[in-house]
């Protein structure tokens with residue numbers, strides 16, 4: 454498989470008043486199309502910083518970053534936001550749904566940011582996504598009326614609305630109990646088996662076991678990078694199994 458993400462000697466510094474925080478100290482990484490990567494490591498090791506750079510939410514201080522065919526390390530803010538909506542879907546620990554919007558409207562939000570005109574066709578696509586994540590009966594519910602797991606499913610549907618190649622997730626199960634976490638991981642596994650590349654930050658071993666590759670960071674560098682030939686939730690290359 455070709456690499457969808459290619460990072461070479463990536464450095465990210467944060468400049469505070471009198472100190473420089475060296476958050477990433479020379480990270481090199483290739484992620485193949487269709488892979489499912491868990492990024493682990495202690496608090497402060499640089500996971501979120503790396504995910505933000507990968508997500509084109511922040512620029513590296515030094516180093517190369519290629520996303521698909523694009524050389525993104527030196528792009529302007531406008532170019533980065535265009536790349537984000539073309540290639541990337543985001544899932545966060547806090548769901549980040551808009552409370553006044555319904556399920557379907559929340560799924561539509563990235564289209565609005567992109568300047569897409571909403572019509573029957575986009576509406577249908579968002580309903581299809583809501584149905585796919587099991588919320589077909591709750592299209593008009595607002596986030597407050599949903600459980601945490603349901604809210605995260607809305608966020609997953611929203612992350613798919615631009616048909617991204619890569620999904621970036623920062624602690625997607627961090628606020629959920631273990632049963633609901635498994636449901637969410639099962640959904641991510643299914644998307645991965647359908648071809649989406651997933652890069653997910655987690656500090657939980659139980660969650661990392663769902664990934665095909667586990668990268669551990671320490672002090673802004675990659676410490677270990679290990680493949681998992683038997684990720685939880687998959688039977689061989691094809692099916693999705695129910696854990697426990």
Ligand SMILES: Nc1ncnc2c1ncn2[C@@H]1O[C@H](COP(=O)(O)OP(=O)(O)O)[C@@H](O)[C@H]1O
Nearest residue numbers: 467474476494495496497498499500501502503
């Ligand atoms: N916006 C920021 N300004 C200054 N320092 C930051 C900022 N974001 C993160 N850091 C620092 O960068 C280092 C890596 O942080 P982070 O990437 O959030 O680690 P992790 O997600 O692994 O906990 C930490 O020392 C953190 O304090």
Ligand SMILES: [Mg+2]
Nearest residue numbers: 497500501502
């Ligand atoms: Mg973090």
